[in-house]
Amino acid sequence: MVKILKKELLVPNIHFMVLESEVIHLNAKAGEFVVVRPDEYGERIPLNLVDWDEHSASVVFMEVGTSTRKLGCLKSGDTIADLAGPLGRPTEIVTGKKILAIGGCYGIGALYPVLRAFKESGNTVITAIEARSAFLLYWQERLKKYSDEFFEITRDGTRGFTGHIDKFLNWYLLKNSVDMVYAQGCAYLTYLVSQTTKPVGIKTVVGLNPIMIDATGMCGVCRVIINGETKFACVDGPEFDGHSVDWANLLTRRHIYINEERRSLSFYECEKYG
Amino acid sequence: MPEKIIPKKTPMREQPPKERIKNFNEVPYGYSPEEAIAEAKRCLQCKKAPCVAGCPVEIDIPGFIKFIAEGDFKSAIRLIKEKNVLPAVCGRVCPQETQCEQVCTLAKKYEPVAIGRLERFAADYEAAQGEAPIPELPPSTGKKVAVIGSGPGGLTVAGDLIRLGHSVTIFEALHKPGGVLVYGIPEFRLPKAIVYREVDYLIRCGVKLVLNFIVGKTATIDQLLKEFDAVYIGTGAGLPWFMNIPGENLNGVYSANEYLTRSNLMKAYLFPEYDTPIARGKRVAVVGGGNVAMDCARTALRLGAEEVHIVYRRSKQEMPARIEEIHHAEEEGVIFDWLTLPVRYIGDERGWVKEMECIKMQLGEPDASGRRKPIPIEGSNYITPVDTVICAIGQGPNPLIPQTTPDLKAGKWGNIEVDKATMKTSKPKCWAGGDVVRGGATVILAMGDARIAARSIDEYLRTGVW
Ligand SMILES: Cc1cc2nc3c(=O)[nH]c(=O)nc-3n(C[C@H](O)[C@H](O)[C@H](O)COP(=O)(O)OP(=O)(O)OC[C@H]3O[C@@H](n4cnc5c(N)ncnc54)[C@H](O)[C@@H]3O)c2cc1C
Ligand SMILES: Cc1cc2nc3c(=O)[nH]c(=O)nc-3n(C[C@H](O)[C@H](O)[C@H](O)COP(=O)(O)OP(=O)(O)OC[C@H]3O[C@@H](n4cnc5c(N)ncnc54)[C@H](O)[C@@H]3O)c2cc1C
Ligand code: SF4
Ligand code: FES
Numbered sequence: 001m002v003k004i005l006k007k008e009l010l011v012p013n014i015h016f017m018v019l020e021s022e023v024i025h026l027n028a029k030a031g032e033f034v035v036v037r038p039d040e041y042g043e044r045i046p047l048n049l050v051d052w053d054e055h056s057a058s059v060v061f062m063e064v065g066t067s068t069r070k071l072g073c074l075k076s077g078d079t080i081a082d083l084a085g086p087l088g089r090p091t092e093i094v095t096g097k098k099i100l101a102i103g104g105c106y107g108i109g110a111l112y113p114v115l116r117a118f119k120e121s122g123n124t125v126i127t128a129i130e131a132r133s134a135f136l137l138y139w140q141e142r143l144k145k146y147s148d149e150f151f152e153i154t155r156d157g158t159r160g161f162t163g164h165i166d167k168f169l170n171w172y173l174l175k176n177s178v179d180m181v182y183a184q185g186c187a188y189l190t191y192l193v194s195q196t197t198k199p200v201g202i203k204t205v206v207g208l209n210p211i212m213i214d215a216t217g218m219c220g221v222c223r224v225i226i227n228g229e230t231k232f233a234c235v236d237g238p239e240f241d242g243h244s245v246d247w248a249n250l251l252t253r254r255h256i257y258i259n260e261e262r263r264s265l266s267f268y269e270c271e272k273y274g
Numbered sequence: 275m276p277e278k279i280i281p282k283k284t285p286m287r288e289q290p291p292k293e294r295i296k297n298f299n300e301v302p303y304g305y306s307p308e309e310a311i312a313e314a315k316r317c318l319q320c321k322k323a324p325c326v327a328g329c330p331v332e333i334d335i336p337g338f339i340k341f342i343a344e345g346d347f348k349s350a351i352r353l354i355k356e357k358n359v360l361p362a363v364c365g366r367v368c369p370q371e372t373q374c375e376q377v378c379t380l381a382k383k384y385e386p387v388a389i390g391r392l393e394r395f396a397a398d399y400e401a402a403q404g405e406a407p408i409p410e411l412p413p414s415t416g417k418k419v420a421v422i423g424s425g426p427g428g429l430t431v432a433g434d435l436i437r438l439g440h441s442v443t444i445f446e447a448l449h450k451p452g453g454v455l456v457y458g459i460p461e462f463r464l465p466k467a468i469v470y471r472e473v474d475y476l477i478r479c480g481v482k483l484v485l486n487f488i489v490g491k492t493a494t495i496d497q498l499l500k501e502f503d504a505v506y507i508g509t510g511a512g513l514p515w516f517m518n519i520p521g522e523n524l525n526g527v528y529s530a531n532e533y534l535t536r537s538n539l540m541k542a543y544l545f546p547e548y549d550t551p552i553a554r555g556k557r558v559a560v561v562g563g564g565n566v567a568m569d570c571a572r573t574a575l576r577l578g579a580e581e582v583h584i585v586y587r588r589s590k591q592e593m594p595a596r597i598e599e600i601h602h603a604e605e606e607g608v609i610f611d612w613l614t615l616p617v618r619y620i621g622d623e624r625g626w627v628k629e630m631e632c633i634k635m636q637l638g639e640p641d642a643s644g645r646r647k648p649i650p651i652e653g654s655n656y657i658t659p660v661d662t663v664i665c666a667i668g669q670g671p672n673p674l675i676p677q678t679t680p681d682l683k684a685g686k687w688g689n690i691e692v693d694k695a696t697m698k699t700s701k702p703k704c705w706a707g708g709d710v711v712r713g714g715a716t717v718i719l720a721m722g723d724a725r726i727a728a729r730s731i732d733e734y735l736r737t738g739v740w
Contacts, residue, residue, distance in 0.1 A: 082487060
């Protein structure tokens with residue numbers, strides 16, 4: 001049993017959760033993730049580590065299906081069944097580079113430790129966070145602390161730059177050059193970022209989010225195709241060169257259980273709400 | 275001595291195939307006391323019993339069988355447990371036909387004594403009496419041992435060392451202990467309650483169990499060594515192999531580990547009560563010929579498949595699976611495609627596997643493993659419809675620990691190298707055994723390694739000499 005030390009709704013559907021852990025901080029690094037299991041019936045789901053200290057590990061998650069809905073219903077003081085980590089390979093922290101870091105939905109939270117590490121290693125960091133509308137953006141102050149420039153992007157134009165991330169990238173890269181683009185968020189965002197930077201040849205590192213189970217390299221469900229070669233995202237990733245990812249395969253594999261996921265959610269909601 | 279030799283084993287009652295493929299309950303029911311006594315009386319009580327040497331942990335087989343024949347079941351289990359701490363597990367999953375039962379004197383002319391079934395009987399009898407009493411433990415030595423992995427090897431080391439007065443902590447990466455016994459071998463072959471009972475016993479003896487702790491990530495071995503005097507690495511062979519043929523990343527193509535982990539560890543067979551889903555394919559192909567393949571095929575049937583094929587590149591004689599499992603799979607209606615090798619999987623427009631292309635094989639000269647090498651028959655390719663494919667061609671040692679422990683010597687396949695007499699690795703204060711050393715092997719061999727390591731660890735802790 002793992003205690004929830006703090007839980008907070010950041011914006012509709014996206015939560016911040018601090019979990020009790022005495023061990024995750026021992027080796028935690030930016031870009032790594034943890035696995036959580038909400039209860040005895042629950043799935044093991046991967047979530048990026050957004051922060052940690054000697055007594056805790058924090059995550060930001062978006063409610064999309066049963067597991068994240070279950071987590072969403074919990075409050076400070078409640079417990080979850082399991083927490084394991086840190087997992088995956090950490091972000092490669094370069095030095096002295098100009099980096100454009102992009103986050104969308106839960107990826108805004110996931111960006112936080114990476115920005116911090118980039119900044120603390122002497123990089124110039126330009127941050128851009130993206131959402132459908134202004135009310136879905138969060139953590140601006142936290143992220144600004146580690147950003148040299150800061151942009152907000154909304155598709156409906158309620159704040160900052162209007163449009164999707166590809167439009168922003170085309171606009172920004174027209175008059176600025178960067179050494180590297182880094183992106184965290186749903187597969188569509190990381191895909192779009194990679195597609196946009198590929199023609200202009202800017203190194204692009206993205207966090208991938210295939211389905212996982214054990215997240216220790218034991219089952220192979222998380223396999224992704226990188227440069228034509230099969231890799232296990234949980235141990236070889238989850239960050240990869242966005243230009244080398246077989247996106248069609250990743251997006252297809254993410255939907256293996258779409259019917260079961262719907263059924264699971266309606267089963268859970270019926271149980272919970274009758 | 276029996277008055278008259280009974281040529282056949284006392285049969286064990288089991289769920290009829292038609293019924294059992296609709297549930298995940300254990301298939302054989304086990305012997306009643308009467309059946310066990312009858313079977314035990316078949317034993318010749320050989321003076322130089324060859325069965326004992328056939329057992330990798332050298333259980334006093336005629337000794338415990340004699341107790342059963344006399345109806346003294348308590349003494350029987352006590353004698354077994356002197357050598358084997360997981361008899362309820364081994365009685366069910368050991369390949370007795372290539373170990374103790376193969377060399378049984380009776381087997382020269384008749385069926386051997388059903389040693390495995392009797393072992394299982396004695397263990398189940400004990401369990402039915404309620405919680406096993408805790409043995410008297412010696413005073414604490416003050417030495418601390420970290421055991422990495424809670425498979426049969428890790429559990430054995432822990433059990434041996436706690437009884438010698440050392441403090442033992444098991445670190446397990448997953449959220450449940452038991453290793454392959456829990457995530458790999460299905461409920462219908464090894465009920466999980468049996469494994470948890472053994473783990474619970476160790477905990478009552480004072481072993482500490484830390485779940486969700488991935489050594490190499492959560493803490494490295496070097497970090498553990500700051501707190502512990504010795505480390506045993508029993509992390510198993512968890513890395514699934516694929517064939518690297520076209521279409522292996524299509525939806526509906528599983529590794530055996532994924533398929534079994536979903537069903538066993540995550541209880542996907544009880545979906546949606548449990549949240550983890552699994553494909554309930556109608557036409558399933560399982561590639562491979564070992565116990566793992568049999569477990570996948572029989573799981574697929576229970577998940578509602580109409581047709582399950584085992585696709586194996588050699589013939590029945592070369593299959594490494596236990597005979598009992600092949601027999602059970604046949605009874606349940608699994609179809610065996612011998613001498614067949616998949617060469618590619620073909621997907622539909624949604625990215626799901628819909629067909630597989632296979633090539634027929636013939637057997638040539640024996641290869642390094644001593645088995646005849648399969649050679650493709652040119653032009654014999656054919657395409658067959660499938661909606662689920664499970665790749666059960668084997669797995670390699672888990673790479674996390676070798677990757678994060680630079681001074682630990684590992685072989686070409688990632689297996690940790692050890693001195694066989696002590697199970698010491700190249701790294702001081704570190705021992706290893708079981709599948710991480712051998713590659714995919716067996717429960718009893720993992721336990722045998724663990725025994726040797728425990729003895730060596732104890733000696734080191736007492737003398738301080740590496
Ligand atoms: C390495 C890694 C790190 C991750 N980090 C985070 C994180 O920090 N925060 C976070 O919220 N999520 C993160 N994810 C994704 C998260 O694991 C999934 O959202 C979660 O498993 C969904 O479980 P569920 O049972 O709630 O939904 P499911 O029932 O599994 O899915 C419900 C539906 O939502 C879709 N879906 C699932 N996940 C996503 C997604 N991320 N984006 C868009 N659609 C999705 C599914 O395809 C399905 O249609 C990460 C994934 C990986 C592999
Ligand atoms: C499906 C299947 C069926 C089988 N059937 C049979 C059979 O009928 N008879 C038989 O004798 N054998 C059978 N085997 C083989 C047998 O199960 C193994 O040989 C045996 O379990 C090996 O034991 P072990 O202790 O070495 O490791 P495992 O049982 O593999 O346990 C290793 C444990 O270590 C944990 N671990 C791994 N890495 C780390 C880490 N970094 N930190 C912490 N923990 C870690 C794993 O999660 C796991 O729990 C079967 C195997 C499979 C997969
Ligand atoms: S070899 Fe067979 S008959 Fe002889 S003691 Fe062993 S079990 Fe009994
Ligand atoms: S999640 Fe199982 S191997 Fe990556």
